[in-house]
Amino acid sequence: xATVITVDxxxxxxxxxxxVDDLSFSVERGEIFGILGPNGAGKTTxxxxxxxxxxxxxxxxxxxxxxPTTQAAELRQRVGSQLQDSALPGRLRVGESLExxxxxxxxxxxxxxxxxxxxxxxxxxxxxxxxxxxxxxxLFIALAFVNSPELVFxxxxxxxxxxxxxxxxxxxxxxxxEGGTTVVLVTHFMDEAEQLCDRIAVVDDGKVVAxxxxxxxxxxxxxxxxxxxxxxxxxxxxxxxxxxxxxVSRRADAVEVRGNGPxxxxxxxxxxxxxxxxxxxxxxxxxxxxxxxxxTGRRIRG
Amino acid sequence: xxxMGGYVAMTRAEFRLFRREPFSIVFVLxxxxxxxxxxxxxxxxxxxxxxxxENGMLVWRGVTPTDYYTAASVAVIIAAxxxxxxxxxxxxxRERGILRxxxxxxxxVWILVSAQLTLxxxxxxxxxxxxxxxxxxxxDAMVPQDVIGVFVALVFGxxxxxxxxxLLAAVVRSSRSAQGIGLLLFFAMWLISGTAPPRAVxxxxxxxxxxxxxxxxxxxxxxDPWFGFGWSATDLAFLTGYAFAAGVPALWLFRxx
Numbered sequence: 001x002a003t004v005i006t007v008d009x010x011x012x013x014x015x016x017x018x019x020v021d022d023l024s025f026s027v028e029r030g031e032i033f034g035i036l037g038p039n040g041a042g043k044t045t046x047x048x049x050x051x052x053x054x055x056x057x058x059x060x061x062x063x064x065x066x067x068p069t070t071q072a073a074e075l076r077q078r079v080g081s082q083l084q085d086s087a088l089p090g091r092l093r094v095g096e097s098l099e100x101x102x103x104x105x106x107x108x109x110x111x112x113x114x115x116x117x118x119x120x121x122x123x124x125x126x127x128x129x130x131x132x133x134x135x136x137x138x139l140f141i142a143l144a145f146v147n148s149p150e151l152v153f154x155x156x157x158x159x160x161x162x163x164x165x166x167x168x169x170x171x172x173x174x175x176x177x178e179g180g181t182t183v184v185l186v187t188h189f190m191d192e193a194e195q196l197c198d199r200i201a202v203v204d205d206g207k208v209v210a211x212x213x214x215x216x217x218x219x220x221x222x223x224x225x226x227x228x229x230x231x232x233x234x235x236x237x238x239x240x241x242x243x244x245x246x247x248v249s250r251r252a253d254a255v256e257v258r259g260n261g262p263x264x265x266x267x268x269x270x271x272x273x274x275x276x277x278x279x280x281x282x283x284x285x286x287x288x289x290x291x292x293x294x295x296t297g298r299r300i301r302g
Numbered sequence: 303x304x305x306m307g308g309y310v311a312m313t314r315a316e317f318r319l320f321r322r323e324p325f326s327i328v329f330v331l332x333x334x335x336x337x338x339x340x341x342x343x344x345x346x347x348x349x350x351x352x353x354x355x356e357n358g359m360l361v362w363r364g365v366t367p368t369d370y371y372t373a374a375s376v377a378v379i380i381a382a383x384x385x386x387x388x389x390x391x392x393x394x395x396r397e398r399g400i401l402r403x404x405x406x407x408x409x410x411v412w413i414l415v416s417a418q419l420t421l422x423x424x425x426x427x428x429x430x431x432x433x434x435x436x437x438x439x440x441x442d443a444m445v446p447q448d449v450i451g452v453f454v455a456l457v458f459g460x461x462x463x464x465x466x467x468x469l470l471a472a473v474v475r476s477s478r479s480a481q482g483i484g485l486l487l488f489f490a491m492w493l494i495s496g497t498a499p500p501r502a503v504x505x506x507x508x509x510x511x512x513x514x515x516x517x518x519x520x521x522x523x524x525x526d527p528w529f530g531f532g533w534s535a536t537d538l539a540f541l542t543g544y545a546f547a548a549g550v551p552a553l554w555l556f557r558x559x
Contacts, residue, residue, distance in 0.1 A: 053406060076408040083406055086399035091322040092315060103311030104408040127322075143407065 002029045004064055004151055004182050005050060011058035012045050012206075019045040021206040022059070032173065032183040034197030036190070036288075038296060042206040043186045044084055047153050050184075051081055064150060077106045080149030082140045084156050090129035094120050094139055097128065098146060105147035117172065118142040133160030141169070145176070152176070155186040170196055190289040200288070204296040214288050221294055223286040227257040227267050229278035242266055308409065312417040320421055326390075329382040329488075330422075331429045338375040338433060341498070342368040342441055361502045365529050368441040372433060373528040374497045377459060377520045379429045381491060383422045384463025386484040389470035391418060394477035411556055419464060426460075444529065451527025455534075458541040459520040465549030466516065472555035491517040516544045 005027035012020040020042040027033040035043045048054040050061055052068030052075055061068055066075045088097050098111035115121055118138045123131060131139065137160050144152050157173070158166040173196060177183055187193055193200050194214045202210045202217070210217060224246065230253040239248045244266055245259040257267055264283040271278065320326070345367035362370045392415070395401050401411060437443035446452045470487075474480045492498055494512035501509045501518065512518045523537035 051406065053402065073408065076406065081406045083399070083403060086403035086406075088400060088403060089315070089319050089395070091319050096315060096318065100311050100315050101407050101409075104308040104413075140403075143403075147407070 003027070004029050005033075005184070006062045007046070007050060007059070008061070009059035010046065010049060010056055010061060012042075012049055012054065013057050019206055020049070020056075023203070023206060023208055024059075025201045025208055025211055027182060027184060029182055030177065030180060031198040032177055032185060032196050034193040034200040035184065035186045035203055036193045036197075036200050036292065037188065037203035039188060041203045041296075043188075043203055044155055046203070047155060047184060047186055051075070051079065051153060053083075077147060078150050080144035080147060080152040082144040082152070082154045082157065084159070086140070088128040088139075091127050093125050093127055094131070095124040097139065098142060101143050101146045107148040109146055109148050111146070114142040114145060119168075134162060134165055137161055138165075138169075149181060151182045151184070153184045153186070157185060157187065158189065158192060166192075190287065190292055194288040202292060202295050209295045210291075217288055217291040217295075218286050221286055221291050222260075223290060224258045224260055225263045225286075226284040227259075227263050227281070228255065228284070229271075229281040230254050231271075231276055231278050233276055239267060239270065242270065305413070308413055309416055312409065312413050313420050316417045316421045317424075320425075326383070326387040326425065329386055330379050330425050331432065333382065334375040334378040334429065335433055335436065337378070337498070338368075338371045338437065339440075341371045342437075361500050363500070363502075363525065363529065365444065366441075368437060369444040369529065370500065370525070371497075372437040372441075372443045373446075373525045374521050375433055376430045376456075377517060377524050378492060378497050379426055379433070380456070380459045380463050380520065381488060381497075381517050383426060384460075384467040385470070385488045385491075386481070387422060387425075388418060388464065388467030389474065389480040389484050390477055392468070392471035393474050393480035396471070397476045415468065422464075423460075446528045447530030448527035448532075451533050452524060455520070455523040455527060455538065458523060458538050458545070462516050462520065462541040462544040462548070465545045465547075465552060468552035468556065469548040472552050491515050494518075496521050516541060 003026050005025075007026065008024050010020055010023045011018070023042070023046060025033075035046065037043045045054065049056045050063055050068060052063075052072035055069050063075055064078055068075055092100070095111065095115065098114055102108035102111055115124060118141060120135070120138055120142065123135050123139075126135075128136070128139075137158070141154065141157070144154065154173070158169055161169060170192070173183060173185075183196075185193070185196060197214060199211060199213055200217060201208050210220070212220060232253055236248060236250065236255060239245055239257055242259070244261040244263050245257055247258045249256050249258075257263060264281070268281060271281075345362075392401075395404075395414065401414070404414060405411065434443075434445070438445065470480060470484060474483060491512070494504060494508045495501070495515060495517035496512065497517065501512060504512065519534075519537035519540040523534050523541060526532060526534045526537075
């Protein structure tokens with residue numbers, strides 16, 4: 001796979017505040033790459049430097065083989081971007097905004113197509129000021145795709161969206177990736193990062209503290225899976241003989257099995273083989289959130 | 303042809319926005335027109351032959367008050383566009399994150415400024431035409447004697463006030479402060495630059511102060527060819543000075559932003 005973004009020892013200082021300090025990562029073509037971190041970690045500054053909207057104080061950045069500070073014009077024709085805290089003129093309408101931005105694109109996407117895809121049909125003739133938060137967000141996402149980008153930056157993608165719209169947006173982002181577009185997702189939502197991203201860079205205090213797949217981050221924790229079910233069966237001690245199981249404990253009928261690896265699948269198959277079929281068999285696995293708290297929380301407290 | 307197509311699209315959007323919220327009409331159309339009519343009414347048009355003004359001060363530069371104020375009010379339109387419309391719009395765009403949004407999508411600030419200037423130019427021409435026609439029909443005011451000279455003065459005046467507007471937009475942080483500072487500068491200049499009371503009746507200190515601000519040179523640069531007095535090289539040079547003194551830092555600030 002080709003590398004589309006290389007960030008090497010990036011540094012950005014605002015006055016005395018070091019926003020980004022010696023930050024490095026790379027993004028491969030076709031992946032959804034997440035930048036996850038608490039507020040103020042330097043995520044937005046990083047992607048703004050990568051897009052050439054800010055000039056770095058140190059380090060090198062290459063995007064699609066271009067230098068974002070000196071080749072910004074060429075770069076902006078090939079990347080799309082949905083920015084945090086931006087706006088459009090209050091009286092400009094949705095349809096007009098899409099047409100306006102399309103006029104600057106070398107390879108514009110038909111604005112009707114974007115309106116349909118991002119469910120803005122009913123807002124077409126509505127002015128920007130009269131849109132709800134979620135509608136504005138959808139418009140900004142649509143604008144990010146107006147120039148048929150090879151690479152899009154989505155900064156807090158689902159901010160202001162209701163749960164249904166969030167799910168729908170995630171599906172559309174996956175669909176866009178299927179079309180070959182690389183996606184850089186800046187977020188502080190754990191579930192979003194876990195659901196969407198192929199790889200995640202966890203950023204804290206202007207530094208990358210971990211880069212891995214969501215699964216890799218979770219595995220790196222070394223935390224156990226917990227399988228729970230209820231069963232009247234008196235003796236379940238034999239479950240401990242399974243290699244993946246570390247411990248079995250029970251309180252009345254409630255059984256708790258702890259272990260590493262595919263605990264649920266192996267426990268389930270053994271139970272079924274012995275004719276024990278609990279209705280409520282479920283697993284609690286550590287999530288990206290646990291990994292995140294582990295990676296950043298420890299640093300903050302330490 | 304993205305640049306040209308972009309400029310056309312941006313200009314069209316700006317015209318639409320103007321049509322939906324024609325706020326700047328107050329100062330670029332209504333105010334100068336109203337002042338021209340009021341001042342003409344106040345000072346009357348029959349008493350002059352101003353050459354015969356008794357104290358010999360040639361208060362109206364040797365023309366009738368209406369002739370005087372028609373030419374001066376055209377200068378006021380340019381000042382209103384440069385000191386208020388342009389900075390208020392641009393500062394608002396910056397404050398709300400619109401500039402950033404545009405820049406991230408290949409829309410340079412210069413395309414936006416060009417579109418705004420185009421809009422300003424059209425509003426100016428409309429304002430000046432209305433002014434001229436009203437003055438001509440109602441008061442039989444003088445039409446420009448030297449059209450080319452007037453045009454040249456307008457170009458220099460636009461450059462000076464356009465640059466001031468850009469500088470103002472670059473240094474203020476919000477649309478509200480642009481409004482405040484713009485209004486203040488506008489009215490201060492309007493009162494002492496010969497656009498309200500003629501400069502000949504001002505105390506010398508105020509008159510001198512007015513003389514170094516950009517509106518008074520624009521008024522003279524515009525009136526001289528309008529009344530057939532020839533071109534005023536000094537005033538044109540003054541306006542050029544302002545265009546560079548304000549324009550260069552403004553360009554630098556916007557580029558850096």
